[in-house]
Amino acid sequence: MTGSVSLRGFGWRPLGRRSSVVADLDLRIEPGERVLLAGPSGAGKSTVLRAAAGVLATAADGDLLGEVETVGRVGLLLQNPGDAGVADRLGRDVAFGLENARVPRDAIWPRVRAALEAVRLPYGIQHPTSALSGGELQRAALAGVLASRADVLLLDEPTSMLDDANAEAVRHCVAEVVAETGATLVVVEHRLAAWLGHVDRVVVLGRDGAVVADTDPATFAETMRDDLASAGVWMPGAPAPVAAPPPAALVTPRDPAPTLEAVALSVDLRRSDVRGTTRTPALREVDAVLVPGAVTVLGGPSGAGKSTLLAMLGGLQRPTSGEVRGLGVPPHRMRSRALAAVVGWVPQNPEHGFLTTRVRDEVAATSRQVGAVVDVDAVLAHLGLESLAEVNPYRLSGGEQRRLALAAALAHRPPVLLLDEPTVGQDRGTWAAVAGWMLAAAREGAAVAAASHDGVLAARADHLVRLAGGRNAEPARTAEDAR
Incomplete structure (x- = not known):
């Protein structure tokens, strides 16, 4: 038996929000359908998946309206894969759902190994889960979902942190599982083109959570490009968005930027438990220069x-060998306040950096500590967060949280900007705001670096x-050389 999902008059207003994320939504997904759920950042896509999985009201406080009915066993991949981790070893983490479903032990480990492969x-x-990168955590969480052989697969941005080759492998793997099991599939993504060949229906939510398009992939790609691209959807064939820079006053560094240099940098990630200490090599004699x-x-x-x-460049970890030059002293030895004044670090998981319970206060927190004056309203307006100024950061969507993390880390205008996957979860409009901030800061003299799989960036x-x-896979190249 395959599963189905039905939402009738569904609405959700998180605690502390004046307006609903989704309101009066009617959506029926039939058994065996493969649906791509799209829409701009903050449209409620993740909310719909959590509601269909039956975890929305248990994972967050708020007002839930209407009816949600899901038939069959559900496998949910969360937008933040770190939220799904439960064990310190990779195999046990993937096996967790199977153990809770009382799958016979002799059947668990073959399914775990097959899912990891x-x-x-x-x-x-x-392998320690603490030694996995963000993209590897994403694949580990997906392995756990696929190993469950659920009737309904709900996947929230399953390839957002992956390079092109691994993303294509994940799409192929999901398609194989769906074809083998007949499972119903609902996948949320911002970059849509690569998924269109794997689904038979595309549903697009607008900024108010209402359905603005519900059609087949061919019609979606051929007839809706311009209208939906202007609404923020990453439409196949649409030209890349133009970066939208903020006013120079928001990004001009307060102090001259240094040249930051990693020299023969090596890092071993260490983890100790009752079985002893494990060392996982993460970097080996890496060189890099930020100018x-x-x-x-x-x-x-x-x-x-x-x-x-x-x-390492941001002083958040101590290198095993090698050094980071440019700040006078190794950055990992600097006091927190002095380091924050020079380096703005935007983490891959935005929740790791939140300090307050209000968006407005979050933007001002670091600035206050380093003695900088910030135009909070202007920062929020540029990043499309002005209507959320009074909201708890933990009530935001994934894309909104990532933009808030950028605002909180960079509003005090540090001369060095370090951003980890800054464009994940962004629609075309919010991507333009994020990219615009980075490019404008560099134009005003900042040294800017981003870890990213985003080819447009x-x-x-x-x-x-x-x-x-x-x-180092190769010497540093200019963007022109890479085209």
Whole structure:
């Protein structure tokens, strides 16, 4: 038996929000359908998936209206894969759902190993989950969902943190599982083109959570490009959005930017438990240079070491060997306030940086600590968050949280900007605002670096640093060379 999903008059207003994220939504997904759910950032796509999985009211406080009926066993992949982690070892993490479903033990481990192979995770079942990159965590969480052989698969941006090769492998793997099991599929993505060949229906939500399009993939791609692209949807065939810079006063560094240089940087990630200490190499003799007035993109496959390199440049971890030059002292030895004044770091998981319970206060928190004056309203307006100024950061969508993390880390105008996957979860309009901030800051003299799989962003960068297996894959190149 395959599953189905039905929402009738569905609405959701999170606690503390004046307006609903979704209101009066009617949506029926038939057994065996493969649906791509699209829409701009904040349209309520993740809310719909959580409602269909039956976890919305248990995971968050708010007012739920209407009826939601899901038939069959559900497998839910959360937008933030770190939220799904439950075990310290990869195999146990993937097996968790199977164990709770009382799958016979002799059937669990073959399914775990098959799922890990299907999502292209090359590690053994004893590999520490703490040593996984963001993209690898995403694939581990997906492996757990696919191993469950659920009747309804609800996947929230399953390829958002992956390089092109691994993203294509994940799409192929999902398609194979759906074809084999007959499961009903609902997948949420912002970048839509690559999924159109794997679905038979496209549903687009508008900014108020209402259905603005419900059609087949061919009609969607051929007749709706211009209208939906202007509404923020990443439509196949539409030209890349133009970056929208904020006023220079919001991004001009308060102090001159240094040249920041990683020299023969090596990092071992250490983890200790009752079984002893494990060391996982993350970087090996990596060189990189960030120069004032330029945007550098750190590229490479998932797990290549991009986030680790970014964290080292920002002084968040101590290198095993090698050094980071440019700040007078190694950045990991600087006091927090002094480091924050120079380096603005936007984490891959935005919730890791939140300090307050109100969006407005979050933007001002770091600035207050370093003695900077910030035009909070102007910052929020540029990033499309002005209507959310009084909302708790934890009540925002994933894309909204990522933009808030950028605002909180960069509003005080540090001379060095380090951003980890800054464009994940953004529609065309919010992508333009994020990219515009980075490019404008560099134009005003900041040294800017982003770890990213976003090819559109990389095409606008001044320099590219590619990593593979924790090493420099090639010398740094200009964006023009990469085209």
